[in-house]
Amino acid sequence: MISTLVYCETKPNPNRQRGLIQAKGCLANEIPSVIQVNVSSEACPEDAFANEAGTFLLKSIKLMEGKINGLEKEAAQQAERQANEAKALKEQQAKENQALREEVAQLKEQQAKENQALKEGAELQARLSEALEQEIMILQPLKRPAIGIRNRFYGTFLRSQERNIISLPTIITEGNRIAHDGDVVTDTFLLKHDLLHYAGTFKTLYGVSWEFALGLCSMLPVPFAYSSF
Amino acid sequence: MQYAPSPLCLQLFLTKYPLEFDHMVKAMNIRASALGGGHAWTKEKEFRKLLDWTLEASIDDLADFAQDAVGKNHGKLLFREVQRNSRKKGKSWFRSSP
Numbered sequence: 001m002i003s004t005l006v007y008c009e010t011k012p013n014p015n016r017q018r019g020l021i022q023a024k025g026c027l028a029n030e031i032p033s034v035i036q037v038n039v040s041s042e043a044c045p046e047d048a049f050a051n052e053a054g055t056f057l058l059k060s061i062k063l064m065e066g067k068i069n070g071l072e073k074e075a076a077q078q079a080e081r082q083a084n085e086a087k088a089l090k091e092q093q094a095k096e097n098q099a100l101r102e103e104v105a106q107l108k109e110q111q112a113k114e115n116q117a118l119k120e121g122a123e124l125q126a127r128l129s130e131a132l133e134q135e136i137m138i139l140q141p142l143k144r145p146a147i148g149i150r151n152r153f154y155g156t157f158l159r160s161q162e163r164n165i166i167s168l169p170t171i172i173t174e175g176n177r178i179a180h181d182g183d184v185v186t187d188t189f190l191l192k193h194d195l196l197h198y199a200g201t202f203k204t205l206y207g208v209s210w211e212f213a214l215g216l217c218s219m220l221p222v223p224f225a226y227s228s229f
Numbered sequence: 230m231q232y233a234p235s236p237l238c239l240q241l242f243l244t245k246y247p248l249e250f251d252h253m254v255k256a257m258n259i260r261a262s263a264l265g266g267g268h269a270w271t272k273e274k275e276f277r278k279l280l281d282w283t284l285e286a287s288i289d290d291l292a293d294f295a296q297d298a299v300g301k302n303h304g305k306l307l308f309r310e311v312q313r314n315s316r317k318k319g320k321s322w323f324r325s326s327p
Contacts, residue, residue, distance in 0.1 A: 180262070180265070180266055181258060181261070181262040181265070181266070182257065182258040182259070182260065182261025182262040182265060183258060183261075184254055184257040184258055184261065185254065187261075204264070205260065205261035205264050205265055206257040206258075206260060206261045207257060207260050207273070207276055207277075207280070208257065208280070213257060216250040216253050216254060216257075
């Protein structure tokens with residue numbers, strides 16, 4: 001297509017009809033002066049037809065058209081760049097998110113392992129505590145007899161050395177009593193924990209089974225069993 | 230008869246019912262000491278009666294037993310009989326110990 005423009009200016013006329021006729025007349029008068037002009041621009045070289053006044057206007061229009069096209073192209077390029085940047089940013093974000101997810105998963109796994117280790121440690125501690133408590137339960141009734149017996153050993157030796165210690169008879173008597181007399185509390189504890197294996201003899205000596213005696217002895221504090229009778 | 234309360238239960242029990250059965254522990258020890266030491270044991274009948282009495286005794290009976298100093302309580306009478314089987318006291322520290 002070849003652009004053609006006839007441009008003129010008319011005086012304003014309050015009568016619209018006359019103004020129109022006047023404008024048409026003005027345009028008709030300008031038609032003979034239409035010539036071929038070059039309205040080429042850097043972006044769009046082309047020829048056109050226009051009168052002298054129209055030539056300037058057409059050049060301006062073409063210039064504006066070129067600028068608009070350039071702006072549109074620039075905007076499109078800008079939009080494309082932004083889209084590419086957004087895409088790259090999104091990809092980078094996705095990579096970072098993936099890395100974060102992997103890191104979180106690793107942390108969770110590590111946390112789970114630590115929790116498991118803590119749980120196992122606590123269970124081990126509980127088992128150890130239980131074993132220690134059990135050991136104390138077993139050893140507690142044996143503490144006093146053991147001390148009494150060992151006291152008697154040293155007391156007997158000191159007596160043979162003719163040492164004049166007032167408490168010796170008491171120590172030895174107590175040790176003898178522990179060694180030779182019945183002790184239902186200690187014996188039931190020992191039988192209960194399989195440290196003695198004389199269940200039948202126990203019944204012969206104490207008159208009741210050790211299980212029955214345990215029912216009575218369990219209600220007594222341990223030291224009480226050693227009080228004199 | 231299997232009875233093994235936890236230490237805490239035992240502590241609570243002892244706080245509420247202090248030592249009702251200690252006389253039976255003493256009686257069993259007397260019996261075992263006599264038999265284990267080669268002494269005569271002539272109080273089996275009283276021992277059994279004391280055991281029966283203990284198992285059937287109420288908490289009040291056991292409390293009477295504990296407070297009875299003169300031997301009016303039936304259980305106390307039986308217990309004293311059992312105690313009479315005890316060995317002779319004195320010079321026990323000259324016994325066979327090495």
